[in-house]
Amino acid sequence: MTFTPSELLAVMGSRQLKNDTTVFVGVGVPLLAAALAHQRHAPQLTMVIEGGIIGPRIKPGRLPISTNEMRAAHQAQMLPAITDTFLFAQRGFLDYGFMGGAQIDQYGNINTSVLGTDYWHPKVRLPGSGGANDIASLCKEVIILTAHEKRRFVPRVDFVTSPGWVDGNGSRAKAGLIFGGVSRVVTTLGVFGFDPETRRMRVEALHHEVTLGTVRANTGFELLTADPVGITAPPTPDELQMLRALDPDRRFLS
Amino acid sequence: MKPAAHDFVAARRRLEAKAKSAGDKLTTVEDAAARVQDADVIAAGGCLFSRTPMALVREVLRQRRHGLTLVRNLMCTEGEFMMVAGAVERVITAWMSIGLPWGVSKIMREYVESAKVTFEEWSHLALGLRFRAAAMGVPFLPTLTMLGSDLVPVGGMKTVQDPFTGQVLGAVPALFPDVALLHVHRADRFGNCQIDGYPHMDADIARAATTVLVTAEEIVPEEEIRRHPDRTIIPGFLVDALALVPFGSFPHECYGLYEADYDHFEGYTAAINAQGSRAVTDYLDRYVYAPANFVDYLDLFGPDRLRRQHALARELT
Numbered sequence: 001m002t003f004t005p006s007e008l009l010a011v012m013g014s015r016q017l018k019n020d021t022t023v024f025v026g027v028g029v030p031l032l033a034a035a036l037a038h039q040r041h042a043p044q045l046t047m048v049i050e051g052g053i054i055g056p057r058i059k060p061g062r063l064p065i066s067t068n069e070m071r072a073a074h075q076a077q078m079l080p081a082i083t084d085t086f087l088f089a090q091r092g093f094l095d096y097g098f099m100g101g102a103q104i105d106q107y108g109n110i111n112t113s114v115l116g117t118d119y120w121h122p123k124v125r126l127p128g129s130g131g132a133n134d135i136a137s138l139c140k141e142v143i144i145l146t147a148h149e150k151r152r153f154v155p156r157v158d159f160v161t162s163p164g165w166v167d168g169n170g171s172r173a174k175a176g177l178i179f180g181g182v183s184r185v186v187t188t189l190g191v192f193g194f195d196p197e198t199r200r201m202r203v204e205a206l207h208h209e210v211t212l213g214t215v216r217a218n219t220g221f222e223l224l225t226a227d228p229v230g231i232t233a234p235p236t237p238d239e240l241q242m243l244r245a246l247d248p249d250r251r252f253l254s
Numbered sequence: 255m256k257p258a259a260h261d262f263v264a265a266r267r268r269l270e271a272k273a274k275s276a277g278d279k280l281t282t283v284e285d286a287a288a289r290v291q292d293a294d295v296i297a298a299g300g301c302l303f304s305r306t307p308m309a310l311v312r313e314v315l316r317q318r319r320h321g322l323t324l325v326r327n328l329m330c331t332e333g334e335f336m337m338v339a340g341a342v343e344r345v346i347t348a349w350m351s352i353g354l355p356w357g358v359s360k361i362m363r364e365y366v367e368s369a370k371v372t373f374e375e376w377s378h379l380a381l382g383l384r385f386r387a388a389a390m391g392v393p394f395l396p397t398l399t400m401l402g403s404d405l406v407p408v409g410g411m412k413t414v415q416d417p418f419t420g421q422v423l424g425a426v427p428a429l430f431p432d433v434a435l436l437h438v439h440r441a442d443r444f445g446n447c448q449i450d451g452y453p454h455m456d457a458d459i460a461r462a463a464t465t466v467l468v469t470a471e472e473i474v475p476e477e478e479i480r481r482h483p484d485r486t487i488i489p490g491f492l493v494d495a496l497a498l499v500p501f502g503s504f505p506h507e508c509y510g511l512y513e514a515d516y517d518h519f520e521g522y523t524a525a526i527n528a529q530g531s532r533a534v535t536d537y538l539d540r541y542v543y544a545p546a547n548f549v550d551y552l553d554l555f556g557p558d559r560l561r562r563q564h565a566l567a568r569e570l571t
Contacts, residue, residue, distance in 0.1 A: 028354055050378060051301055052452035062570065065353045068301040068328070068452060069507060069514060070570040079452040082301060082327065083382030090379070090398050113375060119408055125366040125373060127358055129405065130328060130349035133377035137399045163402040175402030176413065176422040251355075 001237045005147060005188040006253050008207065010036060010243055011235040012186045013098070013145045021095040022046045024135050027064050027072065028252050030098040030145055036243050046077075048094060050131035052085045054078040061248050067131070086131065089138035092179070097139030099132055101146040103157050106201045106221040108144070108164025108182035108194060110136065111157035119159060129161045136162035141183040148187035148218050155221040165199035172199070189215050191232060195224055205230035259295055260384075260427035262393040268464045279445040279468075279496040283548065286467045286495035287313035290433050293321040297385070297431035297463060299456040302328040303353065303506040303514045305449075307435040309469050309499040309548050314435070315339050316542060325431055327381050327455055330506065331522065334361040335542065337371050338534040345371060346409070346429070348378040353516075356523045364531055374409050376400070380426045385455055387428035388462030396423040434463035437502045438488070439511070441470040442478070445493030448485045451509025451571070460488045469499040471511060499548055501560060513566040515559065 003011075006029055013033030017023055019042040025034045031047075035058045038045045046055050051068025055077030058064075064072035073079060080088075088094060103111040112132055116123030136142050142164070146152060164182040166172045172181055181199075185192040190206040202224035203215060208231065216223060247253045257264035287310055290296060296314070300306045311332045314322075324333060324342045329350035336342040338361060350373070351359040365371040376384065377400045387395040400411055401424050414425040436456050438447040447468055449456060460466050468488070473496075479486060502508075505515035525533035545551040552560065 051304070052454060059570065065355055065516070066302050066304075068304045068454070070451075070509060070567060071513075073452060073509075074570050081382075081453045081457065082455050083379065083386050083458065086379035086382065086399070113404070119404070120372075121369060122367055125358075125363050127351040127362075128347065128349040128373075128375045129377045131378040133403055133405060134379040134399045137377075137401065137403075138379075160402070160404040166402045172402060176398070176424065177402045178421070179398065 011239045020044045023096040024048045024094045025098045026100050052082045086134050094139045097135035097142040099144050105157045109157050109160045110162040111159045113159045113161040132162040143184045145186050148189040150218050153219040168199040205232050207232050208234040265430035274491040278443050280443045283309050283497040286497050294432040295323040296433045297325040297459045299436035301454045303330045306503050306506040307437040309502040310435040337365040346374045376409050383426045384429035385458040385462045388430045389458040394425045431463040433465045434459045436468045438470050440472040440474050442476045444490035445496045446479045446486050446490040447488035457487045460492050466493045468496045469502040473498045510571040512563040
């Protein structure tokens, strides 16, 4: 079965989520990935959405475009205030933070604020953190899902909106972020992790028929490699069918 | 010179000096909005395109306020209106645009990149904790969020050492707005307010602000509030003015009552893509300044559209 890059991302993302866990999830491909995991191998996964939504059931064909609307809250189990929703994560109740596309650097820091070097006089003003900084700061483990493009994978982000491993080594904990950190970056080319010491990004596995050369050509910094580098199993017809049923209009999967 | 937005002593004194009446608060939205003054720090309830106090925002614009600071956790079209109308000189927020399908707000880019409007960014939780600290009457709250990021110096978050363990924590300053603009599902005429669905940050904002202005989808008899007091999230003595405005968030959503009008956003953003901020000027003329009241404003959308959005909401809740 053929599939689009977004479908590949959603399937590979879904496989990262274990059963009996909780996930703080953004809309778009991350939400589809979490919903797929819930339907397929993680029936006891609870989704938490930053608009103040716990345990929703996504209605196929009525996918939310924001984290705070009725489509995101359909059949939810609880609708707490936004601040209290994030405080579940600060307390340590959130196993995964599941975030979407971004400018990302070799330490897993993310920029969604400004392009340019002066925050107050930006070359390009981007929408901002929203809850991304909080998810990156407070969840036990952060997983980033993103298209793999050279312009996104930069040596150093212009502005650290959401901290990954900051400057590597122990700098994250030193800044006061004593919990969590980015564990995985799932892209359209492969699955990436971080060296346990230096916290630099490394290739863990390549998707079917992707070469290390392709990955390097699409990355703006030097990547480390795990030993050995694995190969992911391609999306199965079963996974793709379930995923497509969630987004029949292909709003996020095309 | 006004006291700083995080001055908890001044904020406390303002409340102590203020009448906290259990009396009738019901008035018109025009009269309610007239309590906003130039250069005020105003906080809007709801989140993004959910339960936005659109009728109050519209009236603040009609009264040609300027020099305002608008605080809202996630900002949407109301922020763009205030920028283009020249009402705001600063926004304090975690995120601004309209929604995923429409990309980065071109209006925000134009006004912030040219430094016409200052964009003070906080993480979503940090901004929520600023309201929470103010709602608690304390000058700051400790937190584990926003540390190690470049957001720290932007809004002036500091660090504090835990006196018990020695751990470094973030310290977010309280934010006491001059005025809160809120839209709720129902209230009695004394301003006891109930919200259905996600409560966003409205309860904290109502406690944080000096003056609280509310619009409600429905004004119910006192007995109905007293029958379900557990549902009340803002007590009447917090509220200064209340107005009845059905569809008061439209074209944004109100949980269970109407879904956001995505088709309307589509047309609005298409016009901006074609004409830039000029399209918002035209939009404000048509939707804000021309209609004399909110009923005339809703007529521009038409009853069929309102019925459709209501039906869509009922399918989801």
